[in-house]
Amino acid sequence: MCRARIALSHRFAAADAPDAGMSTVEYAVGTIAAAAFGAVLYMVVSGDSIPDALGGIIERALNTSV
Numbered sequence: 001m002c003r004a005r006i007a008l009s010h011r012f013a014a015a016d017a018p019d020a021g022m023s024t025v026e027y028a029v030g031t032i033a034a035a036a037f038g039a040v041l042y043m044v045v046s047g048d049s050i051p052d053a054l055g056g057i058i059e060r061a062l063n064t065s066v
Helices: 002-015 024-046 049-062
Strands: none
Touching: 024 049
16 A cells, blocks of 8 residues: 555656656647748748849849949
8 A cells, every 4th residue: 555655646746747848749739830831931932022022122223323
């Protein structure tokens, strides 16, 4: 009976310890969020508006008289 009580108290003490890092679920959610952000960023950059805007800025900079 005494061994069971000691084992149980050790188990509860281990369960009460603070987490030292992220769990597998947190890694999965972080990875999915990063992939979604990358997909949105790719869609924005590969659209027509960003290259046209950058091209216009570069063209104005090259055609500016000093």
